[in-house]
Amino acid sequence: MNNDSHRSAITVCYFGIGDPTYSRNRIFIKGLRANGVTVIECMSRLSGLQKYLDLIKKHWKLRHHYDAIMVGYPGQQSVLLARILTGKPIIFDALVSLYDSLVCDRAVISPRSIRAYYFWLIDWLSFHLADHIIVDTNEHGTYFAKTFKIHSKKITRIFIGSDDEVVFPLPRTHHDDTFTVHFHGGFNPLQGVDVIVRAAKILERDQISFTIIGDGQTFKEVHALAEKIGVSNVSFINRVPYEELRVRLATADMSLGIFGSTEKAKRVIPNKVYEALATGTPIVTADTPAIAELLTDREQVLLSAIGDENNLAEKIRELKMDEGLRTRIARRGYELFTARLTPAVLGRELLSVIMSLIHDASRYR
Numbered sequence: 001m002n003n004d005s006h007r008s009a010i011t012v013c014y015f016g017i018g019d020p021t022y023s024r025n026r027i028f029i030k031g032l033r034a035n036g037v038t039v040i041e042c043m044s045r046l047s048g049l050q051k052y053l054d055l056i057k058k059h060w061k062l063r064h065h066y067d068a069i070m071v072g073y074p075g076q077q078s079v080l081l082a083r084i085l086t087g088k089p090i091i092f093d094a095l096v097s098l099y100d101s102l103v104c105d106r107a108v109i110s111p112r113s114i115r116a117y118y119f120w121l122i123d124w125l126s127f128h129l130a131d132h133i134i135v136d137t138n139e140h141g142t143y144f145a146k147t148f149k150i151h152s153k154k155i156t157r158i159f160i161g162s163d164d165e166v167v168f169p170l171p172r173t174h175h176d177d178t179f180t181v182h183f184h185g186g187f188n189p190l191q192g193v194d195v196i197v198r199a200a201k202i203l204e205r206d207q208i209s210f211t212i213i214g215d216g217q218t219f220k221e222v223h224a225l226a227e228k229i230g231v232s233n234v235s236f237i238n239r240v241p242y243e244e245l246r247v248r249l250a251t252a253d254m255s256l257g258i259f260g261s262t263e264k265a266k267r268v269i270p271n272k273v274y275e276a277l278a279t280g281t282p283i284v285t286a287d288t289p290a291i292a293e294l295l296t297d298r299e300q301v302l303l304s305a306i307g308d309e310n311n312l313a314e315k316i317r318e319l320k321m322d323e324g325l326r327t328r329i330a331r332r333g334y335e336l337f338t339a340r341l342t343p344a345v346l347g348r349e350l351l352s353v354i355m356s357l358i359h360d361a362s363r364y365r
Helices: 003-008 023-034 050-062 076-085 098-105 114-129 138-148 193-202 219-229 242-251 271-279 309-321 323-340 343-363
Strands: 011-016 038-043 068-071 090-093 132-135 155-157 179-184 208-213 234-237 254-256 283-286 302-304
Touching (some): 011 023, 011 050, 011 076, 023 090, 023 343, 050 076, 068 076, 068 343, 076 090, 076 114, 090 114, 090 343, 098 114, 098 138, 114 138, 132 138, 132 343, 138 155, 179 193, 179 242, 193 208, 193 219, 193 309, 208 242, 219 234, 242 271, 254 271, 254 309, 271 283, 271 323, 283 309, 309 323
Parallel strands (some): 011 038, 011 068, 068 090, 090 132, 132 155, 179 208, 179 254, 208 234, 254 283, 283 302
């Protein structure tokens, strides 16, 4: 049997309570299918306990028709249910730790509370019950291994990437001399939106305009800051349809990543960075260990000091003034994206993990 026919014989159950259209899930589902895998979606968007009952009913009908389960994002509770329902290999896309996000990064739960212990336990159980864990960066993998006592051989990094049929380059046209800077994302501490607003204030007289799209935890705090310092070159926009968002990104002169000083900010490469690469939009983001896993300063990205609005303003001004640098970053970023970060490429990496697990499981039957 040749390799292609072997791959096409594999069926994966994509399982969980997440949204199958969310970028991470969509990319993996699409990527697996692009590599000849039959993907059966077993997901529920119901609320409360109903979503788990719904998953049980759906799984019962297809329990004999797949080779492995892929638990999509978000998935901690889904891993627990999957382990009860099947003895087949379970791969868990551990994009985030609930404990890290809620207790450490956003600090919305006290670290000594019962809820904090609950989320730590849910993370620990899901990481240990899964047969293999997918992470988005090695930094995240190291954190998970240390915090939840997981063997590193159980963890594989697969970058998030972006869907090249949804996010792609568009022509850039301008009706004035203003240099446009784009940011979109949730207003939580790792984003560092306050750093962006302070940098915008520094650049008020440079004919540079900022569009900040999104809302979230620090929304009111950031707006209060903008009013306090009287920044005049920032437009705040609440959530917009994704179609409009990707057009705004692809037609901006440059885009911004994350600049928060939290520990989690040092471990992630956010969706917006991949989307900038996919649209050929030059990007500035904070210099972190996670970013260094994928991008090189002044090649596919321009890096600024984390949490430093003065350095960020300096880098934005440099990109405005240096068209050659903008062009190089945009071109090489897009080349990197097409070579390493499309659904087909990432799906191939995921398939390699799944095939290895299926092979190992078959040896002990």
